[in-house]
Amino acid sequence: MAEKHLYEIKHIETSFRTDGKMFKAIEDVSLYLNPGEIIGIVGESGSGKSVTMMSALQLIQEPGKVTGGEVYLDGNDKNMLEYGSNSAEVRKMRGGRVSMIFQEPMTSLNPVLTVGFQIQENIIEHLHLSKEDAKKRAIEMMKMVNIPDAEERFAYYPQQFSGGMRQRIMIAMAMSSEPSVLVADEATTALDVTTQAQILEMIRDIAKKTNTAVVIVTHNLGIVARFAERIYVMYAGGIVETTDAERLFENPEHPYTKALLKAIPSLDLKEGERLQSIPGLPPSLIDPPKGCPFAERCEYATERCKNEKPEYTEFTETHRAMCFLNE
Numbered sequence: 512m513a514e515k516h517l518y519e520i521k522h523i524e525t526s527f528r529t530d531g532k533m534f535k536a537i538e539d540v541s542l543y544l545n546p547g548e549i550i551g552i553v554g555e556s557g558s559g560k561s562v563t564m565m566s567a568l569q570l571i572q573e574p575g576k577v578t579g580g581e582v583y584l585d586g587n588d589k590n591m592l593e594y595g596s597n598s599a600e601v602r603k604m605r606g607g608r609v610s611m612i613f614q615e616p617m618t619s620l621n622p623v624l625t626v627g628f629q630i631q632e633n634i635i636e637h638l639h640l641s642k643e644d645a646k647k648r649a650i651e652m653m654k655m656v657n658i659p660d661a662e663e664r665f666a667y668y669p670q671q672f673s674g675g676m677r678q679r680i681m682i683a684m685a686m687s688s689e690p691s692v693l694v695a696d697e698a699t700t701a702l703d704v705t706t707q708a709q710i711l712e713m714i715r716d717i718a719k720k721t722n723t724a725v726v727i728v729t730h731n732l733g734i735v736a737r738f739a740e741r742i743y744v745m746y747a748g749g750i751v752e753t754t755d756a757e758r759l760f761e762n763p764e765h766p767y768t769k770a771l772l773k774a775i776p777s778l779d780l781k782e783g784e785r786l787q788s789i790p791g792l793p794p795s796l797i798d799p800p801k802g803c804p805f806a807e808r809c810e811y812a813t814e815r816c817k818n819e820k821p822e823y824t825e826f827t828e829t830h831r832a833m834c835f836l837n838e
């Protein structure tokens with residue numbers, strides 16, 4: 512029998528309509544998470560990282576549509592995609608069993624309500640505590656994310672906090688429903704490097720303490736290098752390589768992963784030495800190439816790459832990459 516995971520996305524596919532034509536934003540994306548595990552989904556903007564997680568949580572809106580795939584949570588056999596996006600089951604999953612934090616907290620926090628009230632309401636909705644107990648828990652959550660004077664700041668409005676503090680409030684809110692999975696979608700991108708590291712360290716500590724699984728969605732491979740245990744590299748709507756973080760850095764197999772690794776800022780960079788960026792642009796998803804999606808930018812591309820799409824090659828149980836060089 513196949514091993515059951517805490518959260519599993521299988522062969523998910525999402526399409527968008529533009530000018531009367533449908534195009535696939537993601538295709539055949541599969542990933543899984545175990546309790547307390549931290550995974551990273553990394554790729555350039557438009558690679559499908561966020562669409563993957565939003566599709567799994569049924570947050571895709573018209574003109575987009577999840578057109579295939581399966582999502583399983585907490586080891587249940589029922590495919591979550593079979594429930595309607597407004598069903599009680601999906602609402603319980605979204606913001607409850609699976610919480611999300613985004614890049615800009617102000618899009619998720621209501622500016623006219625105090626942060627304490629918003630956390631408290633989330634707790635009442637998902638954990639069904641009394642108002643008083645929910646308030647106590649909200650203050651505990653604010654303390655957990657190191658908000659000083661949490662009792663007093665319970666009554667503050669979002670705009671009375673700095674960017675970093677607001678992101679902490681979002682984490683407190685996301686963790687207040689005792690989720691099994693926390694999705695951090697470019698959650699620290701807008702912050703300075705030091706604050707980014709502090710927030711991600713905090714997420715890691717909380718995740719390990721509470722056995723919550725975490726998905727870090729980012730365009731920054733340097734970030735996942737420090738915090739993720741397993742990494743999925745996405746390109747043009749698909750996963751081109753996945754493996755344990757350590758192995759990815761020591762034995763990358765896909766030319767795109769190798770190029771991303773070369774583009775990570777290194778402290779060893781000598782004066783005058785330039786960071787290597789990946790030349791070219793990802794292909795159009797509206798009119799996708801026939802062969803390997805990376806062919807236009809790949810230094811190893813052959814005629815075959817331009818005409819045929821590679822399949823995955825498995826190197827170990829957890830390491831696979833989609834490239835003809837690996838055959």
Ligand code: SF4
Nearest residue numbers: 803806809816834835
């Ligand atoms: Fe490069 Fe060809 Fe491999 Fe694609 S299949 S990554 S073009 S070598």
